[in-house]
Amino acid sequence: MNTLLEVSGVSVTFDGFRAINNLSFQIGPAELRAIIGPNGAGKTTFMDIITGKTKPDEGRILWGDKGISLLGLNEARIAREGIGRKFQKPTVFEDQTVQENLLMALKNDRRAFAVMFWKPTTVDLGKVETLAGEIGLADQLPRKAGELSHGQKQWLEIGMLLAQEPRLLLVDEPAAGMTPSEREHTTDILVEAARTRAVVVVEHDMEFIRRLNCKVTVLHEGAVLAEGSLDHVTANQQVIDVYLGR
Structure with a gap:
């Protein structure tokens, strides 16, 4: 397998507490991966480390074909390298329309002068329409983002990240607070996105992970405890003891 991201032997300590402990992790260029584990397992810290x-x-x-080190790079440079991150709470521009949110997110020249005089081209508008279709918001383009449901705001934020054409998308608990039908649609969006890029999903909802139907990495005390299909890891006695048995 080609490797897009390779984390090896990574450790981080906060005030004497080892949050990540000799962690090694790999993901390929077009792969969907779920990360599970008890609270305090290091899931958020893992994403914090990758994003700088x-x-x-x-x-x-x-990172990437050339195997460049992410360790010396700041957060903005890492984002430009193609790593996008979605936090648990959606952050969209509530007073702007869905279309405006997606247009602002498009991968364009971000220098101040270019931004000041930027006007969307027909190509930009076409990209936004395609994106809106992919995330299930094609009929919501003129609506203000603040009027959307919680699930729709989550989809819009995923769309805004996809607009930046990331090669790796990190998504934190996308199913939280969603209705069953919204969760199902979110599964479809992430599975589709992973056809052309790597997608890592941190989630507690086991049914949601089962629907993703992908490889699962279990973290415990900042290290990988088990890895494999959901059935494989949930049958692991150590995983049952530290996570599922609670």
């Missing part, structure tokens, strides 16, 4: 928010004490993180 937290610097590890040791280990290496290699």
Whole structure:
């Protein structure tokens, strides 16, 4: 398998607490992966390290075909390299329409002068229509983002990340607070996105993970405890003891 992201031997300690402990993790260029584990397992810290928010004490993180190190890069540069992150709470521009939110997110020249005089081209508008179709908001383009349901705001934010054409998408608990039908649609969006890029989903909802039908990595005390299909990891006695048995 080609590797898009390789994390090896990474550790990070906060005030004497080892949040990530000699963690190694790999994901391919078009792969869907779920990450599960009890609270405090290091799931958020893992994403913080990949996106440059937290610097590890040791280990290496290699990215892309050329295997460049992410460790010396700041958050903005890592985002430009093609790593997008969706936090649990959706952050969209509530006073702007769905169309305006997606247009602002498109991968365009971001220098101040270019932004000041930027006007969407027919190509940009076409991209936004396609994106809106992919996330199930094609009929919501003129609506203000603030009027959308919680689930629709989550889809819009995923769409805004996809507009930046990331090669890796990190998604934190996308199913939280959604109705069953919204969860189902979210599954479809993420599965579709993973056909052309890597998507890592951190989630607690086991039914949601089952529908993703992908490889699962279980974290515990900042290290990988088990890896494989959902059936494989949920049958693992250690996983049952530290996570599922609670």
